[in-house]
Amino acid sequence: xxxxxxVCYKNADALKKxxxxxxxxxxxxxxxxxxxxxxxxxxxxxxxxxxxxSYYSLKYLEQQSTSLICKALLKYGHSAFTLEILEYxxxxxxxxxxxxxxxxxxxxxxxLKHAYSLLGFKHSEENLAKFKLKKISLEHKNILSLxxxxxxxxxxxxxxxxxxxxxxxxxxxxxxxx
Numbered sequence: 001x002x003x004x005x006x007v008c009y010k011n012a013d014a015l016k017k018x019x020x021x022x023x024x025x026x027x028x029x030x031x032x033x034x035x036x037x038x039x040x041x042x043x044x045x046x047x048x049x050x051x052x053x054s055y056y057s058l059k060y061l062e063q064q065s066t067s068l069i070c071k072a073l074l075k076y077g078h079s080a081f082t083l084e085i086l087e088y089x090x091x092x093x094x095x096x097x098x099x100x101x102x103x104x105x106x107x108x109x110x111x112l113k114h115a116y117s118l119l120g121f122k123h124s125e126e127n128l129a130k131f132k133l134k135k136i137s138l139e140h141k142n143i144l145s146l147x148x149x150x151x152x153x154x155x156x157x158x159x160x161x162x163x164x165x166x167x168x169x170x171x172x173x174x175x176x177x178x
Contacts, residue, residue, distance in 0.1 A: 007084065012032070102115060106122065
């Protein structure tokens with residue numbers, strides 16, 4: 001599906017100054033396109049300038065070990081990518097507009113297919129093992145319980161005895177908070 005962007009930077013490396021200049025104090029939806037293999041990534045930000053600074057930071061890219069777009073930017077370099085601003089929009093419209101483009105374009109570099117959601121994300125076995133070893137205070141457990149109460153979970157997550165993650169009872173047998 002072809003989309004006509006508001007702004008197109010054909011060489012994200014050579015046009016870095018324009019990217020910075022043009023996106024100060026703006027929020028919107030953007031797309032990275034790998035000019036070598038055609039793979040895409042769609043994202044959004046309330047502060048595009050800050051987000052793009054992150055993408056141009058080698059330290060940031062190296063720290064994002066699970067991000068496919070960051071791995072690709074490291075592998076191919078910014079000069080192999082086109083950066084497009086698909087649209088500028090208000091911060092309160094970002095989730096809906098990003099989801100529109102995620103559904104329309106089905107970008108390969110996006111691990112998560114739901115805007116601003118971890119729905120469908122699976123932690124590695126290594127990270128799950130680290131989580132099990134981590135000590136969390138009762139106060140922090142209660143805060144997490146409140147934050148995550150009434151959240152929608154997948155069938156796999158909610159089925160007891162399945163291999164997937166299950167809701168943990170962090171209240172130590174105490175009645176639910178609230």
